[in-house]
Amino acid sequence: MNCLEVIPGVVILESDGDKRLASRSLDAQPVYGERILDGYRFWDPFRSKLGALLLKASRTLPVLSRDAKVLYLGAATGTTVSHVSDIVKDGLVYAVEFSHRSMRDLIRLSERRGNIVPILADASRPEEYAFFVEPVDWVYQDIAQRNQAEIATSNCARYLKPGGDLILMLKTRSVDVNASPQAVLQAEIKNLQGLDLGPIQDLLPFHQDHWAILAKKPR
Ligand SMILES: C[S@@+](CC[C@H](N)C(=O)[O-])C[C@H]1O[C@@H](n2cnc3c(N)ncnc32)[C@H](O)[C@@H]1O
Known part of the structure; x- marks a missing residue:
């Protein structure tokens, strides 16, 4: 899996052509059911226009x-x-x-x-x-x-x-x-x-x- 920091605190994780956006989480709890991996929360671009813009x-x-x-x-x-x-x-x-x-x-x-x-x-x-x-x-x-x-x-x-x-x-x-x-x-x-x-x-x-x-x- 490739990990690219796009802005400080936000990464794009790329694996087999699949790109997932994630932000380094301030808190261990998910907010809207999103997955947390190694301290990063996945960021759903379909639920967030800023997520879509970042991707x-x-x-x-x-x-x-x-x-x-x-x-x-x-x-x-x-x-x-x-x-x-x-x-x-x-x-x-x-x-x-x-x-x-x-x-x-x-x-x-x-x-x-x-x-x-x-x-x-x-x-x-x-x-x-x-x-x-x-x-x-x-x-x-x-x-x-x-x-x-x-x-x-x-x-x-x-x-x-x-x-x-x-x-x-x-x-x-x-x-x-x-x-x-x-x-x-x-x-x-x-x-x-x-x-x-x-x-x-x-x-x-x-x-x-x-x-x-x-x-x-x-x-
Ligand atoms: C599309 S939703 C926002 C989604 C949110 N930005 C996100 O990505 O998680 C639009 C929100 O704007 C609120 N809203 C609409 N007009 C508003 C106004 N004049 N002042 C404050 N909030 C307003 C609505 O109640 C609604 O919760």
Whole structure:
């Protein structure tokens, strides 16, 4: 089996042409039923858009140091949050989610992992969590709403450090189910205000009609 570190704390294990992604686990417990081998947790790209992006195009991903701070919008029950928590083991993940039901699982996860700060709030109202969140190195967003670019823009304006990175997982069907995915993608890119656009990557075959849009806040 070959093992290649793609970013600090994340490896691709390759055996007989089969590629598996895994993150060096902060905690001995699985989070969503994933297998743990020699301290690495397998990372399912079908359940995580960041996992899909890392498997498809890890080189497009901006560097994230082990002590970085991340604002994560649309945390759900913490599947991908848990892998980000592995990556920024000495940093913090501010995990925003507005579903009370998901928040219960997220709080349980944060009790095992001291670098996750669960925040029950609406990401389209970033002023609501100003009391908890400090300037961050990454804003990561995975929210199926009509105004995804607007939510990303307002959070980056308030919380992203100059020189920091946005990773927006855009679900085009949530913006407009009738328009072509390409047309929605182009329109949403135009709506990303105050950021320098970076690479754009589709997430097929793991996630249909989803794009990862990378952008940087100018210094
Ligand atoms: C696709 S799921 C996220 C999956 C998660 N990122 C993962 O990979 O493990 C989208 C989540 O965004 C949440 N959400 C949608 N709109 C939101 C908003 N305005 N503020 C906060 N959370 C929101 C939903 O409740 C849902 O849990």
